[in-house]
Structures are given as structure tokens and as C-alpha cells.
Amino acid sequence: MTSVVFVHGTGVREDSYRKSYNRVATGLKRLRPDVRLVPCYWGDRYGAHLAFDGACFPERDQDRALPTADADDPLAVWGLLERDPVAEIELLADSAEEDDGGFVPGRTDPWDVLAARLRCLTEEDLAPGGSAASASTRSLAAELAPYLRQAAEEISAEISMRLSGTAPVPDSEAMAARAVIVLTTRLAEAAEDAEEPLPVDGADRDRLVALLTDRLGGTDRGIKDAGKWVGARLLGDPLLWTVSPAVQAGRRRVIRGVLPESGDILRYQGRGEGLRSRIAEVVALTREQDDGPVVLLAHSLGGVASFDLLALEPSHGVDLLITVGSQAP
Structure with a gap:
């Protein structure tokens, strides 16, 4: 033969x-x-x-000219997400530990459960209920709603691919909601071929994040706590430190793709x-x-x-x- x-x-x-x-x-x-x-x-x-997992960037104490990220800055996480909607998921995946709970009959991976809930989101889930919602919040929700399903499916796939099989973390629903809102905004801007970014008020954005967090079955821990988590992660891991958080968020993915x-x-x-x-x-x-x-x-x-x-x-x-x-x- x-x-x-x-x-x-x-x-x-x-x-x-x-x-x-x-x-x-x-x-x-x-x-x-x-x-x-x-x-x-x-x-x-x-x-x-x-080699050495790519440890080729200087640490903070080796080059004091590098800008300092404030671990208490509540906007640190949005600085990452606006440049890469899955940045927070990537940071968590880099530091995640395997779930050592062992096999339990009937037990479902918490990350798979979250991914499944994301896939079930529809336009109606982004509609603020009640008269308490401001006109600007309702306007933003209406503009983003047509792109929610696509964004939710993409974030669901990222969570399944990167975090399935790792230990669960508190407030994962809020993390997923932030990623979905940022990606939905990006899709809306691309569809409208806008020359300027979509005008998004921070308070309206936070209300929509809280709304999706509730739809996903979680409670929003607040953007300030999220900022502390991301800032501490950037400051505490030399492999994640580089000239700016935005560059670092995609560095490993880019390097692994080009190398x-x-x-x-x-x-x-x-x-x-x-x-x-x-x-x-x-x-x-x-x-x-x-x-x-x-x-x-x-x-x-x-x-x-x-x-x-x-x-x-x-x-x-x-x-x-x-x-x-x-x-x-």
C-alpha cells in the first residue's frame, strides 16, 4: 500500500x-x-x-517612567473594556485556577450556566422597566437593543472557551454584563458607520449593566469594586504590566497569533x-x-x-x- x-x-x-x-x-x-x-x-x-511565558516587559520597579495604574480607580475597568470588550475575561482567564471540585453527578459548570443564560438574552431584556428609568437610559437601550443578541452570543463563546473548567468567581454575572454592553455599543457604532463614538452617559451605561446583571441572575458588585480587581491584577502580575492597560489586554493574544x-x-x-x-x-x-x-x-x-x-x-x-x-x- x-x-x-x-x-x-x-x-x-x-x-x-x-x-x-x-x-x-x-x-x-x-x-x-x-x-x-x-x-x-x-x-x-x-x-x-x-520562553518564560513571555516575560519580556519591564516591571514597575525597573522603569519608573511607566505610568501608574490606580488600583482604586473605578474607571480602570472601562478603560480596558472600551478598547477590548473581553479584556476583563482575559485577565480572569490568565489568573484562573482549575476547578478542583471533582466530578459530581448532575453538577453543571457555573461558567457554562452563565454562557447559556447569555445566549438566552433578547432585545426585550435591555428594556428598562418602570417609570423610574430616565429618558436618556431608555433612548440608549433602544439604540443598543438590536445588537444585544449578537454581542451576548460572542461573549458567551468567549466565556465558554476561556473560563469553562475553571473555578467560579463572585459577581461573574456583572463581569459578563459589562462585556456585553461594551460590545453591543461597538456593534451599534459599526452598523451606523458613525464617524464619532456613540455618546454614552456613564450613569445610563451603569443602569443597563445593572439591568443585564439582574437578568443573568446576579447582583452588580459596582464598578468601583471591579476597578479595584482589575487594577490589582495589573499591578500585581509582572507579565501583565506594560506601557498601558489597553496594550496589555490584547498583548498575549496578538503575540500568540503572530509568533x-x-x-x-x-x-x-x-x-x-x-x-x-x-x-x-x-x-x-x-x-x-x-x-x-x-x-x-x-x-x-x-x-x-x-x-x-x-x-x-x-x-x-x-x-x-x-x-x-x-x-x-
């Missing part, structure tokens, strides 16, 4: 490799069902990663023998399992590494090399 060893390229990690592998497997099964596909995944072991693409190439150029050895190892194991022809199907950097391997050590028993989107044609 012919065996095809699929070698991925730069920037690929486990989830994306699995998708690519399944796509190739489906195509081969349709065209050549007699061919066996063999995975050759190397991203985790030989790809680029940040693999160029980092894998640089690591291969400096220490490429590990990746080549990995390909050779998979080829050898494939040969042991079946003595039929072995084809290397390699994408991008995987094609370069496969070409280099066969040029340096041509006795690996590879019958055919096919490169796709690679500098080694």
Missing part, C-alpha cells in the same frame, strides 16, 4: 493541523481509497514558543535538525508498518525541511516528494 506522510508548514498548531489533515484525508479517500495517510505533526515540539508564523521559520533556520529528524522518524515508522511506496506531501516550511532532509541524507527510503506552497518546488 502506498503511504502518504503529510507534513504541515509554518504557524500550524494542533487544532489547525487536525483540520488540514482531515481535509487531505477526505480528498485522498475520494480519489485514491487505496492510499494510507500518515500524520507528521511537529508544531508543538519543534515550533516557536515564548508561530515567523518564529517557526527562524527556529528552523537556527536549529532545523530537530524538525528534519521528526520527518525521518515518521518515514521510518511508516516503512516498518508497510513496505509499500512512501510519499512525502509537505506544505510550506514542511516542504523546505523535507527537501533539506533528502538532500542531506538521501537514504531515507522516500519514493516521492510533493511540496505545496513551498520555497522548495
